[in-house]
Amino acid sequence: MNKQELVDAVAAQSGASKALTSEIIDEVLAAITQAVVSGDTVQLVGFGSFGTGARAARAGRNPKTGEALQIAAATTVKFTAGKAFKDSVNQ
Incomplete structure (x- = not known):
């Protein structure tokens, strides 16, 4: 799945427009990137953690x-x- 396919899937599930969904995904990725660049760990419970x-x-x-x-x-x-996330993948 590439970014456009992710935008399409999230937009279809949420009912939001593809343009709005794309902007939100961009902002989420930018926030995660900025936090990791500044040395913080980003923990998304149930999904995983990003760190350095x-x-x-x-x-x-x-x-x-x-x-x-x-x-x-x-x-x-x-x-x-x-x-x-691990449990979902291993089922």
């Missing part, structure tokens, strides 16, 4: 040339599925 993690610097290898290189440390985004 840290990946340490490490040694790597260029697969094309075999040359050793250093991979810089990075902040990653992680999603942990909630129990209700």
Whole structure:
């Protein structure tokens, strides 16, 4: 399901217009993104949690040339599925 299909599905279930639904979905995603960027964890009970993690610097290898290189440390985004979501998927 892509974003437009999500908008169509939510609009059909809620009875709201597709334009309004699209704006709301955009704002929800923007709010989640802003919270995670600022270091907060977003917890949606029954769905899951969005947060950040840290990946340490490490040694790597260029697969094309075999040359050793250093991979810089990075902040990653992680999603942990909630129990209700996991249970729905595993039924």
